[in-house]
Amino acid sequence: MILYIVWRLVSLLPVVLIISLVVFVIMALVPGNPATVIAGVEATPEMLAAVTQRLGLDQPLPVRYLLWLRELAGGDLGTSILTKQPVTSMLLHALLVTVELAFLSITLAVLIALPVGIVAAIKRRQLVERGLMALTLLAISLPTFWTGLMMILVFAVWLKILPASGFVPMSESLVENMCSMFLPTLSLGTFLAGPLTRIVRSGMLEVLGQEYVRTARAKGLTDWAVICRHVVRNMLIPVVTFLGLQLGSVLGGAIITEEVFGLPGLGRLAVGATLNRDYPLIQGCMMVAALAYALPNLLVDILYVVLDPRVRLVGNALRRR
Amino acid sequence: MNPKITRRDFLGVLATAAAATTTAAAPTIAAPAVAVKPSTRLRIAIQGEIKVLDPHITTLEYYYYTVKTSVFDRLVQVGKSAAEAGPMLATKWTYTDDKTLVMDLRQGVKFHDGTDFTANDVKFTIDRVKTPQLGSQFAAYIKNINSVDVVNRHRIKINLAAPTPAILNFLYYIDIISEKSAGNIAKQPIGTGPFKFVEWVPNDHIRLVKNPHYWRSGAPTVGEVIIRPFSDAETRVTNLEAGQVDVMGGVSGKDVQRLQSNKNMQLVACPPEVTYATLQINTRDGATKDKRVRQAISYAMDRKSYVRDVLYGYGKETSGPFPPNHWAYDPILDQTYQYNLEKAKALLSEAGYPSGKGLALTILTEPDYLLVPAATILQSSLTELGVQVNIEQKEAAAWVDAANAGQFSINMNTYGAASLDPGVPFGQNNLNPATNRSFYRDPTYADLVNKASSTNDQAVRKQLYSQIQKMLADDVPVAVIAFYSDIWAASQKVKNFHIDPMDWVHWDQVSLG
Numbered sequence: 087m088i089l090y091i092v093w094r095l096v097s098l099l100p101v102v103l104i105i106s107l108v109v110f111v112i113m114a115l116v117p118g119n120p121a122t123v124i125a126g127v128e129a130t131p132e133m134l135a136a137v138t139q140r141l142g143l144d145q146p147l148p149v150r151y152l153l154w155l156r157e158l159a160g161g162d163l164g165t166s167i168l169t170k171q172p173v174t175s176m177l178l179h180a181l182l183v184t185v186e187l188a189f190l191s192i193t194l195a196v197l198i199a200l201p202v203g204i205v206a207a208i209k210r211r212q213l214v215e216r217g218l219m220a221l222t223l224l225a226i227s228l229p230t231f232w233t234g235l236m237m238i239l240v241f242a243v244w245l246k247i248l249p250a251s252g253f254v255p256m257s258e259s260l261v262e263n264m265c266s267m268f269l270p271t272l273s274l275g276t277f278l279a280g281p282l283t284r285i286v287r288s289g290m291l292e293v294l295g296q297e298y299v300r301t302a303r304a305k306g307l308t309d310w311a312v313i314c315r316h317v318v319r320n321m322l323i324p325v326v327t328f329l330g331l332q333l334g335s336v337l338g339g340a341i342i343t344e345e346v347f348g349l350p351g352l353g354r355l356a357v358g359a360t361l362n363r364d365y366p367l368i369q370g371c372m373m374v375a376a377l378a379y380a381l382p383n384l385l386v387d388i389l390y391v392v393l394d395p396r397v398r399l400v401g402n403a404l405r406r407r
Numbered sequence: 408m409n410p411k412i413t414r415r416d417f418l419g420v421l422a423t424a425a426a427a428t429t430t431a432a433a434p435t436i437a438a439p440a441v442a443v444k445p446s447t448r449l450r451i452a453i454q455g456e457i458k459v460l461d462p463h464i465t466t467l468e469y470y471y472y473t474v475k476t477s478v479f480d481r482l483v484q485v486g487k488s489a490a491e492a493g494p495m496l497a498t499k500w501t502y503t504d505d506k507t508l509v510m511d512l513r514q515g516v517k518f519h520d521g522t523d524f525t526a527n528d529v530k531f532t533i534d535r536v537k538t539p540q541l542g543s544q545f546a547a548y549i550k551n552i553n554s555v556d557v558v559n560r561h562r563i564k565i566n567l568a569a570p571t572p573a574i575l576n577f578l579y580y581i582d583i584i585s586e587k588s589a590g591n592i593a594k595q596p597i598g599t600g601p602f603k604f605v606e607w608v609p610n611d612h613i614r615l616v617k618n619p620h621y622w623r624s625g626a627p628t629v630g631e632v633i634i635r636p637f638s639d640a641e642t643r644v645t646n647l648e649a650g651q652v653d654v655m656g657g658v659s660g661k662d663v664q665r666l667q668s669n670k671n672m673q674l675v676a677c678p679p680e681v682t683y684a685t686l687q688i689n690t691r692d693g694a695t696k697d698k699r700v701r702q703a704i705s706y707a708m709d710r711k712s713y714v715r716d717v718l719y720g721y722g723k724e725t726s727g728p729f730p731p732n733h734w735a736y737d738p739i740l741d742q743t744y745q746y747n748l749e750k751a752k753a754l755l756s757e758a759g760y761p762s763g764k765g766l767a768l769t770i771l772t773e774p775d776y777l778l779v780p781a782a783t784i785l786q787s788s789l790t791e792l793g794v795q796v797n798i799e800q801k802e803a804a805a806w807v808d809a810a811n812a813g814q815f816s817i818n819m820n821t822y823g824a825a826s827l828d829p830g831v832p833f834g835q836n837n838l839n840p841a842t843n844r845s846f847y848r849d850p851t852y853a854d855l856v857n858k859a860s861s862t863n864d865q866a867v868r869k870q871l872y873s874q875i876q877k878m879l880a881d882d883v884p885v886a887v888i889a890f891y892s893d894i895w896a897a898s899q900k901v902k903n904f905h906i907d908p909m910d911w912v913h914w915d916q917v918s919l920g
Contacts, residue, residue, distance in 0.1 A: 118804025121542075124459060126466030127807060127820065128544040128836050134811075136542035137464075168459050169609055170593045176609065235641060242649035250649035251642070252635070253611065346642055348635060350611035358456060358610060363804050 087388075094384050102376055106158075109372045110151050113365055119143060120167045120363045141167060154369065163373070164366035166359075173370040176355065181374065183253050184351040186263075187270055187343070188336040192329060194275030195282050199325075202279075203286025204313065207294060218283070225280030234273040234346035241269060251348030270347040274340055278332055285328050289321030296320075322393050330386035337378035443616060447630035449901070449917060452643045454657035456609060456636045461593045462582035463536050463543045472656060473613050473634050476913050478519075479582035479598035482510060482529065483575050489681065489826040489908035492575035496524065496583055496599065500575075505863055508565040508574065509558070516622045518585050519603045526563045530555040531586040533565075547834060547842075548577040551861075569861040572868070573830025579909065601627040601915035610636065615914075627915035640776070644896075647672070653901050653919070656912075658894040659776060660719025666896045673899055676892040677906040679723045680730035680826050684781055685837055686886040687818040691846035694766055695816045698882055699758040704768075704817065705744045705886035706751040707788040708781075714889050717780040722891035727876055728825055728832050730890060734865065735829050735872040740880045740887075752792055763793025770798045771815035773806050778819040781888055785817070810844055818844055823910055825890065829872055830860040837885055847884030 121138040122129065129137075138144050145153075157164050163173035206218045242250035248269055254262040293299065294317060302312045341353035356371035358364075390397045457469050462479055483500075486493030497510040516524040533555050536543045551571040556564040567574065588597035596604045601623070602615035615632040635652065637643045643655045644662050648669070658666060658674065666672045686708065688701045695701055710724035723730075727740030752762075760766040768789065770782045779800065786796040801809055810818050824831045833856050836842050840853035852875065859871035879885065895912070897904050900920045906912055 116805070117808045118802075118806075120804075122807040122811075123804045124464060124466070125542055125807075126468075126544055127810075128466075128547075129542070129807070129811075130547070130842050131811070132539070133542040133544065133546070136540050140540060140542065169607065170460070171609075179608065180610075231639075235645060238642075238645045238649065242651065243645060246649070250646045250651040251637070252651065344610075345637075345639060348611075348637055348642065348646070350608060354610040361802055361804065362458060 098380050101380065102373055105372060105376045106369055109369060113368055114147050118363055120365065123362045163370045166367045167364050168362055173366050176367065177370050177374055180350060180352040180355040182255060183349050184337055186267060187274065187340060187349065187351060188333060190267055190271040191274035191278060191336065192333060194271055195278035198279035199282035199286050203283045204290055206287045207290030222280045222283045225276050230273050230277050231342050231346050234343060237269045237273055253349050270343050270349060274343045282328060285324055286321065289324050290317060293317045293321045319393060323390065326386050326389050326393065330382045333382040334379035338375040443631040447919060449629040449632045449914060449919060450652040451632065451634045452637050452646050452652040452655040453634055455638055459593060460596045460607065462584065462596060463541060463545060471911050474596055474604065475582060476911050477602040477615050477632065478596050478600045478604050480600050481581055481583060482578050484579060485907050485909050490576060490828050505570040506567040508567065510563050510565065512561040512563065513622060514561050516599050517620055518588065518599050519597045519618060520588060522585050522587055524599050525560050526557040528583055528585045529563050530557050532581060532583050535589065536581060545580050548580055570863050571861060572863050573828035573860060576827040576831050602632060628918040632914050647896060654895060654897040654904065656895050658896045660717065660721060663719055663894065671899050672896055674894060674896050675904055675906060676721060676894045677910045679721065679890040679892045681908065681910045682821060682823045682893065683725065683728065683825055683890045684777055684821050684888045686888065687820055687837065687844045688884060688886065689813055689816055689845060690884050692813050693816055697758045699754045701883035703751040703754040705883050706747045707792065708785050708886060708888060709746045709788055710888055711746060713781055713784055717777065718889065718891050721894055722889045724889045725887050728838060728887055730826055733826060735869055737873040737876040739876050743880050744886065748788060748792060755792060767795040768816040770796060770817045770819065771806065771809055772798065772800055772819035773803055774800045777891065782819055813846060826908060833860060843884065845884035847882065852878055
C-alpha cells in the first residue's frame with residue numbers, strides 16, 4: 087500500500103512538469119505580457135522595451151523556462167512580477183482560505199446530501215421524494231453568485247448577524263473565522279449538495295434493488311440495519327468519485343464564491359495573475375490546481391479499497407476482481 | 408505485503424493529514440502588529456486591485472485612491488482650481504527666467520523611515536523618473552526638465568529645455584521618494600505622506616496607518632485605512648449597506664437611486680469636467696484613413712443618449728477635450744458634431760460607401776462598464792446606416808497590445824486631466840502629436856501643439872488651441888463622447904469626504920463621526 091502511494095506520488099512529478107511547460111508556452115502565446123500591464127495604456131514602444139528588458143522578458147522562451155526550472159529545483163517558485171512577494175507565500179496565504187472553504191463546504195454538502203438522498207430513495211414515488219428532488223433541482227439551478235448575494239442581503243444587511251465579506255485567519259480569531267466562513271460555506275455547500283443528493287439517491291436505488299439486500303431483509307434485519315450496514319456502504323463508490331472531482335475543482339479555486347464574499351483564495355489569485363500576465367504566479371497557481379486534482383483522486387482511489395472489498399491492489403495499480 | 412488497510416488505519420492517516428494541513432497553513436504573511444482603535448478605522452471598497460507599489464511605475468488606475476495620495480507627497484498639488492498649483496512639499500516658487508524655476512522646500516519633513524526630506528530627494532526622484540531603463544509613463548510629463556540643481560538643503564533649481572506652462576501641473580503626478588528607500592520601493596513604499604504603508608495582501612486588502620509626524624498639523628484624523636478590492640459593483644453596494652465598509656468607489660448610475668434613498672448614505676461626485684470618454688479613430692489603416700468616414704463616425708455617436716442612459720445624467724456630452732469653462736475652450740467641435748445620421752449617411756456616400764455598403768468597422772474596447780455601452784450605442788447607429796460593426800472586447804493586457812498594433816477602426820478609451828493646463832491632455836496618448844493612438848502624425852498639428860505647450864503667453868496659446876480644435880474638428884482623429892463624474896458613496900458617519908478637482912480622493916482629510 088505504502089509503495090503504491092509513493093509510486094503514485096512520484097508519477098505525479100512528470101505530470102506537473104508537463105503542465106508547467108504547457109502553461110508556460112500557452113501564456114507566451116497569449117497576447118499581452120506583464121510589461122504591457124506594468125507600463126499601461128500610456129506606454130510608448132520605447133517604454134515597453136525598457137520594462138520588458140528590466141523584467142528579463144527579452145530572453146528567449148526556453149531560457150526563461152529553464153531559469154524557472156532551476157529555481158523550482160531549489161524549492162523556490164520565484165517572485166511575483168507585480169507584487170514582488172514570493173510566490174510560495176502568496177500561494178500559502180490563498181491556500182489557507184481555499185482549503186478551509188473546500189473542507190467546510192464539502193462537509194456541509196455531505197451532511198445535507200446523505201440523509202436527504204437516503205430519505206428520497208426510501209420514500210420513492212411519495213410526496214416527500216418529489217419535494218426533496220425539487221429542492222435539489224433548485225440548489226443546482228441557482229447560481230452561487232445569486233444565492234451568495236441573497237444570503238449577504240438577509241444575514242448581513244437586514245439581520246446584521248454575520249459579516250458580508252472578508253476573511254479572518256483562524257490564527258487571529260477562531261470565532262471571527264467561523265463567522266466569516268459561514269455564508270461562503272452555506273452558499274457553496276448547498277450548491278454542491280444538489281448534484282450530490284441526486285447521486286446518493288440514484289446510488290441508493292440501484293443498491294436497494296440488489297439481491298443481497300432482499301437476502302438481508304429476508305434474514306429479518308430491520309430496515310435501518312439493512313440500509314446502514316449493507317446499502318449505504320455500497321452506494322458510496324460513485325459518491326466518493328464525485329466528491330474527489332468536486333474537491334479538486336473547489337481547491338483549484340471557487341472563483342465566484344471567493345469574489346462575492348471577498349475571500350482572498352486561490353481562484354481570485356489565479357484570475358488576477360492571469361489578467362496581469364504575472365508568469366511566475368500563474369505557474370504557481372497552476373501547479374497547485376494540478377495537485378488539487380491529483381491528490382484528492384489518489385485519496386479517492388485509496389478509499390475505493392476501503393469501501394469496496396472487491397477492489398484490491400495488484401502490482402502498482404488498482405484492480406477490480 | 409498485506410495491501411489491506413482497515414478503516415481505523417485510514418481514519419488515522421486522514422487525521423494526521425488534516426493536522427498537518429492546519430499546521431502547515433498556520434504561518435501567514437505576518438503583518439507588523441499595529442494597535443488601532445476600531446472606531447478610527449476607515450474601511451474602503453474600491454473597484455479593483457493596484458498593479459504595483461512603485462509610484463513611478465504605476466499605471467495609476469486604483470493607485471490614486473490607495474497609495475498615491477496617502478503614502479506620498481508631491482512638490483505641488485491642486486490649489487484653488489485644478490490648473491492652479493498650491494504648495495505641498497514646495498512652499499513657494501519663482502521663475503528667474505522663462506526656463507528656470509526655483510523652488511523652496513518645506514523644512515522639518517521626514518520620510519516614514521525617519522530620514523529627513525531634502526533637496527537631494529527631489530533631484531533623485533526626478534532623475535529616477537527620467538531614467539529610460541525604468542520605463543516610467545511620467546517620464547514624458549517631465550521630458551522638458553533638463554536638470555535639477557540642488558542650491559542648498561531646502562532649495563532646488565529646475566532647468567527647463569523650453570518654456571513649459573504646464574510644468575507645475577505635470578509635477579502633480581511625481582511622487583517624491585528618497586534615494587535610501589528606492590531599492591525596496593516596489594515592496595515597501597516609503598514617502599512623506601499622511602499614512603504609512605503597512606501591507607498589501609493581493610485580493611484582500613491594503614492597510615495603511617496614520618503617520619503621527621505628518622507635517623500638516625491635525626492630519627490625518629483617522630488612525631488606519633483598510634482598502635479592499637471588489638470588482639463586482641453589487642458586492643460593493645451590499646458591503647456598504649451591511650456596514651462592512653464605510654466608503655465605496657465606482658457607484659454605477661443604476662445604483663445611484665438606491666443609495667440616495669438610503670438616509671444613512673451620502674453620495675459624492677466630482678464635477679464632470681475632469682475625466683472623459685473618447686473614441687480614437689485609426690487614421691493609418693483601413694476605411695477610417697478617409698477623414699469623411701471619421702467625420703461620419705463622430706456624427707453617428709449619440710452622445711445625449713449616452714449621458715442619459717449610461718451615465719444616468721452624471722456627465723455632460725462633449726465633442727472636444729476641453730470643458731466649456733476652460734480658457735482654451737473653442738465651441739467649434741461641440742457645435743459641429745451634434746448627433747446627425749443624415750449627415751453621417753451623406754459623408755459615407757461621398758466616401759464611396761452608399762448605404763454603408765462594403766464598410767466593416769471594428770471597435771476595440773476593454774470590458775469597462777462605461778466604455779462597452781458607448782461602443783454598443785455607436786454600433787447601433789452605424790448599423791442603422793448599413794455599416795457592419797464588430798465590437799472586440801479584450802482584457803487590459805491584450806487590449807494594449809491590439810491598440811499598439813493598430814488592430815482597430817475605433818478604439819475606446821478614457822482620460823483625465825481635462826481641466827488642467829492643456830499641456831497635460833495634449834501630452835497624453837489621446838492628443839499627443841507624436842504618440843496618439845489614432846496614428847495621427849500631421850506635421851502642422853505637431854507644430855501647433857508644440858508651440859502652444861511651450862509659450863507662456865495665454866492669449867497666444869488660446870489662439871493656437873483654437874486652431875488645433877479646428878484641425879481636430881476637420882480631421883477627427885479623436886471624437887470625444889462625454890465628460891463623466893466618478894461617483895463615490897459613503898455612510899453618513901464619514902465626514903469631510905470630498906473629491907478634489909483632479910478627481911483624487913484624500914483620506915487624510917476624512918474623519919469618522
